[in-house]
Amino acid sequence: MTVKKSLQTLLAHSDYAAPEGFDAFPVAIHHASTVVFKDVAAMRSRAWLSKSAYTYGLHGTPTSFTLEARLAEIEGASHCLLAPSGLAAIALVNLGLLNSGDDVLLPDNVYGPNRDMAQWLSEGHGISVRLYDPMIGAGIGALIQPNTRLLWAEAPGSVSMEVPDLPALCAAAHARNVLVALDNTWSAGLVLRAFDLGVDIIMQALTKYQSGGSDVLMGALLTRDDNVARQLSLTHMRLGMGVGMDDVYMVLRGLPSMPLRFRAHEQGAQMVATWLKARPEISKVLHPAFEDCPGHAFWKRDFTGAAGLFSVIFDARFSQAQVDLFVDSLTLFKIGFSWGGSNSLCVPYQMSGMRANWTEAGLLVRFNIGLEDPHDLIADIAQAMARGGIVAG
Ligand SMILES: *Cc1c(COP(=O)(O)O)cnc(C)c1O
Secondary structure, three states: OOOOOOHHHHOOOOOOOOOOOOOOOOOOOOOOOEOOOOOHHHHHHOOHHHOOOOOEHHHOOHHHHHHHHHHHHHHOOOEEEEEOOHHHHHHHHHHHHOOOOOEEEEEOOOOHHHHHHHHHHHHHOOOEEEEEOOOOHHHHHHHOOOOEEEEEEEOOOOOOOOOOOHHHHHHHHHHOOOEEEEEOOOOOOOOEOOHHHOOOEEEEEOOOOOOOOOOOOOEEEEEOOHHHHHHHHHHHHHOOOOOOHHHHHHHHHHHHHHHHHHHHHHHHHHHHHHHHHOOOOEEEEEOOOOOOOOOHHHHHHHEOOOOOEEEEEEOOOOOHHHHHHHHHHOOOOEOOOOOOOOOOEEEEEOHHHOOOOOOOOOOEEEEEOOOOOHHHHHHHHHHHHHHOOOOOO
């Protein structure tokens, strides 16, 4: 006997099922907090850690599992975790792998908020934090203590763009049982085989090239190490670092065009940086493919390409007011943080406040080359130099 259900119930338990056999290119967006089990036995037998089945929205749906798998393919990883931002992914590494009493080493040029987080861990959580010269190479071995657990690296460093000797850092770290985490955002995993150089954990800010749209925040951690993956997964769950499936979809949508966009950013940046290098107003081009850049030889050895983000040092005769007016006078380059989208960006940095041993006399400006025609970008820089009074006399 069937009892007729009320509309209120039917709206939550509809009998309608869409026809089978639908097929299309986009990955479906599966939203879920609750995941429904067939029966109690299924509920009891599912282990969220293995990712072989679904248990709760926090641990993923087919949409996020698909993004994780594609990111793992790019880097050659066996495990991937998504986090709500690049910075959240960095926090997962720090909170997942460091305990009170441990020591962590960070390059002096590391992404600023990572450094700030380390400071916070050292002030309130009993973790010792030390900064190292990003060009130290094998010399890092002398800094490693018995309680050192983790070494961060970034290739190239944020803003100042030094390229570290990654194989030397990894070899010295591994000789003393220290894990190496690399912020690999600049290469997007496309032009650096970081695991092959010895890196244990790769962090990506998907906010940048993977999304490509300047419209979503997300981060990822990748590893080939089962124990590290387990530890990071447990921390991911304990911190409740879920990601929204609409955001996951936005990143999935960006991935197929990422290698093509990356090459366009690379070529545009190469053209603009080459033009800047020839200008007497610019004393250095801090782009890993240029000889001015510390670690250029390591870039040549370890990378197969370059991203669209680089910095320059203006000649020391130009004042902060002149350089600021130059940046304000740009029309195609907008002023803003982050990078990796279609739009070119420009930020003047005050390095003496950011770095203890900064010795450059001239002022630093960072460019993100978008997908505009590089000829137009060069014309924009030339007119802004003239308006800022930045013209060699
Ligand atoms: C942007 C960025 C991050 C942080 O990513 P968010 O998604 O903005 O939190 C980390 N490292 C580097 C090198 C970055 O450029």
